[in-house]
Amino acid sequence: MLAVLVRRLLNVVPTLVAVVALVFLLFSVLPGSFISGMNEDGRGMVDPAVMERMRKEMGLDDPLVERFVKYVGRTVVGDFGNSFRTREPVTKLIGARLWPSLKLVLASMLFAIVVGVPLGFVAALKPGSALDTASMVVAISGLSLPKFWLGLMLMYLFALQLKLLPSFGYGEGGLAHLTLPALALGVSPMALLARTTRAAVLDVLNADFVRTARSKGMSEARVVEWHVMRNALVLVLTTIGLQFGSLMGQAVVVEKLFSWPGLGSLLVDSVFQRDIPAVQGCILLIVVFFLAINTLVDLAYVAIDPRIRYG
Amino acid sequence: MRKFAIVAAVLTLFAGVADAQTPRKGGTIRMTAPYAASFGSLDPHATPRAQDDIVGKAIHRTLFNWDSAGGKLVPELALSVTASADGLTHTFKLRDDAFFHNGRKMTADDVIWSFTRIMDGTKGFAAARYVRVIKGAVDVEKGQAKEISGLRKIDDFTLEMTVTDIVDPAYYFFSGTTAILPKEEVEKGNFAANPVGLGPFKFKEHIPGSRVVAERWEKFYKPGKPYADRLVVQIMAEAAARDVAFRNKEIDTSILGPAQYVAYREDPALKGGILEVAEMFTRALTLNHAYKPFSDKRVRQAVNHAIDTDLIIKRLVKDKAYRATSWLPLSSPAYDKAMKPYAFDPEKAKKLLAEAGYPNGFEFELTTSPNESWGLPIVEAIIPMLARVGIKVKPKLVEVTVLTEIAQKGDHQAYIGSNLTGPDSLATLRCYYSKTPRTACNYTGFNNPAFDKLLDDAGKTADQAKRNDLLRQANALIHEEAPVWFFNYNKAVLAYQPWIHGLQANPTEITHQYVEDIWVDEKSPAK
Numbered sequence: 001m002l003a004v005l006v007r008r009l010l011n012v013v014p015t016l017v018a019v020v021a022l023v024f025l026l027f028s029v030l031p032g033s034f035i036s037g038m039n040e041d042g043r044g045m046v047d048p049a050v051m052e053r054m055r056k057e058m059g060l061d062d063p064l065v066e067r068f069v070k071y072v073g074r075t076v077v078g079d080f081g082n083s084f085r086t087r088e089p090v091t092k093l094i095g096a097r098l099w100p101s102l103k104l105v106l107a108s109m110l111f112a113i114v115v116g117v118p119l120g121f122v123a124a125l126k127p128g129s130a131l132d133t134a135s136m137v138v139a140i141s142g143l144s145l146p147k148f149w150l151g152l153m154l155m156y157l158f159a160l161q162l163k164l165l166p167s168f169g170y171g172e173g174g175l176a177h178l179t180l181p182a183l184a185l186g187v188s189p190m191a192l193l194a195r196t197t198r199a200a201v202l203d204v205l206n207a208d209f210v211r212t213a214r215s216k217g218m219s220e221a222r223v224v225e226w227h228v229m230r231n232a233l234v235l236v237l238t239t240i241g242l243q244f245g246s247l248m249g250q251a252v253v254v255e256k257l258f259s260w261p262g263l264g265s266l267l268v269d270s271v272f273q274r275d276i277p278a279v280q281g282c283i284l285l286i287v288v289f290f291l292a293i294n295t296l297v298d299l300a301y302v303a304i305d306p307r308i309r310y311g
Numbered sequence: 312m313r314k315f316a317i318v319a320a321v322l323t324l325f326a327g328v329a330d331a332q333t334p335r336k337g338g339t340i341r342m343t344a345p346y347a348a349s350f351g352s353l354d355p356h357a358t359p360r361a362q363d364d365i366v367g368k369a370i371h372r373t374l375f376n377w378d379s380a381g382g383k384l385v386p387e388l389a390l391s392v393t394a395s396a397d398g399l400t401h402t403f404k405l406r407d408d409a410f411f412h413n414g415r416k417m418t419a420d421d422v423i424w425s426f427t428r429i430m431d432g433t434k435g436f437a438a439a440r441y442v443r444v445i446k447g448a449v450d451v452e453k454g455q456a457k458e459i460s461g462l463r464k465i466d467d468f469t470l471e472m473t474v475t476d477i478v479d480p481a482y483y484f485f486s487g488t489t490a491i492l493p494k495e496e497v498e499k500g501n502f503a504a505n506p507v508g509l510g511p512f513k514f515k516e517h518i519p520g521s522r523v524v525a526e527r528w529e530k531f532y533k534p535g536k537p538y539a540d541r542l543v544v545q546i547m548a549e550a551a552a553r554d555v556a557f558r559n560k561e562i563d564t565s566i567l568g569p570a571q572y573v574a575y576r577e578d579p580a581l582k583g584g585i586l587e588v589a590e591m592f593t594r595a596l597t598l599n600h601a602y603k604p605f606s607d608k609r610v611r612q613a614v615n616h617a618i619d620t621d622l623i624i625k626r627l628v629k630d631k632a633y634r635a636t637s638w639l640p641l642s643s644p645a646y647d648k649a650m651k652p653y654a655f656d657p658e659k660a661k662k663l664l665a666e667a668g669y670p671n672g673f674e675f676e677l678t679t680s681p682n683e684s685w686g687l688p689i690v691e692a693i694i695p696m697l698a699r700v701g702i703k704v705k706p707k708l709v710e711v712t713v714l715t716e717i718a719q720k721g722d723h724q725a726y727i728g729s730n731l732t733g734p735d736s737l738a739t740l741r742c743y744y745s746k747t748p749r750t751a752c753n754y755t756g757f758n759n760p761a762f763d764k765l766l767d768d769a770g771k772t773a774d775q776a777k778r779n780d781l782l783r784q785a786n787a788l789i790h791e792e793a794p795v796w797f798f799n800y801n802k803a804v805l806a807y808q809p810w811i812h813g814l815q816a817n818p819t820e821i822t823h824q825y826v827e828d829i830w831v832d833e834k835s836p837a838k
Binding site: 031032033036037038047048049050051053054057085086087088093096097100151152155156159160163166167168169170255256257258259260261262265266268269272273274 | 719748
């Protein structure tokens with residue numbers, strides 16, 4: 001297991017380097033800068049000489065290669081630089097947003113797993129039944145609904161009409177404020193998990209070894225418990241891992257809609273204001289989160305199915 | 312004329328939204344910050360953003376404030392100001408009853424320290440544009456001096472300020488970015504996370520990306536104020552989410568866009584709670600005079616005649632705007648109420664184009680952002696109107712940040728945008744002064760000696776009435792020269808709940824409320 005972990009971590013390094021380079025290059029070629037944004041609406045009206053000096057201080061005029069080397073050098077030691085916008089260290093900005101984001105993603109994923117996996121499982125055990133059809137309609141709808149629209153509908157229903165939950169905000173970070181954004185974010189992975197679970201379970205149910213087990217007289221409950229669950233779990237786990245990893249990025253829309261104080265809203269504001277250090281920090285963190293989750297999933301594979309080896 | 316009468320009536324009706332009821336002590340004011348998903352910084356010197364001033368006006372204080380009811384600037388931390396005969400030296404009498412939230416009394420030293428901090432050239436604080444008017448401030452900015460020579464403390468509550476031009480200092484020191492801060496708190500570091508000010512509410516909590524909470528400051532200098540115990544400013548950048556929250560009575564105020572403006576006006580339950588004001592922003596299609604056809608006045612006038620501006624305001628902007636006549640906004644002291652906007656007259660436009668040597672029209676690239684009130688939807692509407700007179704438009708869509716950069720570089724043939732145009736008419740018109748570079752807002756590259764002279768004369772005149780008269784003439788010249796297509800002055804609309812009182816129709820920015828005057832009655836659902 002340790003060898004697998006080490007190998008996996010070594011694989012992560014080039015991926016991280018590629019992402020760091022890509023994020024850097026993308027924001028270097030993008031038009032507009034934080035300095036020009038300071039004069040939006042004629043509000044800032046910063047003196048041209050000061051603008052010039054700020055550009056220099058922020059390194060915006062340095063050659064691309066020089067900026068890249070500096071950026072990589074800083075990033076390697078965990079220094080994401082100072083935000084152009086707030087002038088505070090980016091790590092501090094991100095630190096303030098990390099827990100709310102994680103909380104939202106965890107709650108969404110919990111909902112997705114608790115609802116999606118059993119839904120797919122039950123549907124697969126009775127293929128073609130009304131239950132199967134109904135669960136798949138739910139799943140496909142869940143996948144198709146845009147998060148923004150779904151979030152608004154949830155607000156409208158649970159806050160405005162039923163008066164059950166607050167429509168927005170963080171409150172004291174409790175369940176009441178978390179529920180609607182978590183649902184808005186969690187419906188799509190829930191739907192995907194339901195479909196994946198159904199497909200995986202159906203696949204295993206039709207496999208030769210299951211037929212053999214049944215022909216040997218093994219009860220259906222034992223077949224499901226011993227063969228189906230274990231084998232289907234690998235695919236389900238992959239989906240969970242991928243979704244979990246990408247939810248941090250997907251949370252942008254939901255966080256903004258619900259005034260949820262996560263990384264997503266920080267990222268959106270930072271992009272619009274060309275606060276490059278903050279953008280780079282947020283994206284890097286989201287990518288690291290994604291890679292970490294995938295590594296954990298890979299390790300879980302090995303635990304579930306010892307036949308799987310990474311070389 | 313009728314339109315102006317209506318506007319005046321609306322402004323009078325809502326100015327202050329004062330009512331006869333006795334203000335109630337206690338309760339929570341729940342306002343919204345609608346412009347972004349986060350605050351930039353709670354250090355008022357470090358941010359030029361309107362969003363941040365929503366909180367800034369509650370926690371911090373400046374030398375002057377905008378009095379919405381009176382339509383003018385009034386002393387705030389300054390009690391009175393007297394000018395010398397040459398109009399260049401101002402003696403400020405400061406409040407001796409203003410206490411920072413750490414309990415220390417504000418003195419003249421705090422004003423000097425705050426302005427010196429703003430001029431620290433290494434920081435690039437946006438407020439330097441205001442403080443730069445003080446003699447010697449630029450030397451500090453350039454690192455050639457440590458103190459601003461034009462600021463002199465006479466005693467703890469008297470300050471002498473020498474300025475470089477004849478200006479009314481009130482225009483320069485009412486923006487939230489010029490707030491007076493306590494040195495000892497700023498120097499502790501981490502000030503943006505723990506702001507300490509002189510305002511009616513003291514900072515309690517900031518959940519970045521979600522809200523700021525502030526509590527009543529008991530030693531605020533206005534007796535009996537603030538009325539409310541608590542202020543919550545909730546960040547809500549999505550209009551649809553604000554709509555649900557407002558209808559669900561979770562927030563007390565909300566900014567309305569054009570579509571919501573129509574919906575709220577038609578809803579019997581909501582139409583009673585709408586506050587609107589002509590904000591000091593001029594929306595315009597800026598024509599770059601370096602692009603040959605636009606160097607000819609007749610072409611620029613033709614553009615103004617070719618577009619049915621009233622129709623666009625009515626249909627697309629849903630009447631959430633006032634027709635612009637020239638550059639200065641409705642609430643500007645030098646605004647000429649008798650001035651008529653360009654008439655929609657395509658035939659006249661064609662004639663002017665022919666006279667200018669473009670009988671078959673021409674083509675130009677129009678840079679725009681996606682903004683619903685002054686961006687792409689408006690461009691889509693003017694394309695066929697201009698095509699009718701032979702002018703072909705090629706739209707180019709960019710983000711707002713990029714738009715600003717393009718405008719500053721002069722890297723455009725024309726662009727459509729929103730411009731801050733108040734309340735200082737002289738500073739506003741300087742955007743057309745020939746010596747004003749593009750980087751500092753002369754985005755058209757306007758150059759007219761007659762205009763320059765009017766501005767020079769206005770700048771040398773201490774008599775406000777005479778100065779306004781000169782500025783009115785300069786604004787009329789801009790109307791005649793038509794450096795831009797004059798589109799509209801923003802009508803800002805704030806929806807408010809029936810239990811909130813004392814809101815002000817602030818034309819400098821409607822979201823900037825003086826919260827010490829606001830109170831909530833017992834019907835408020837907030838505890």
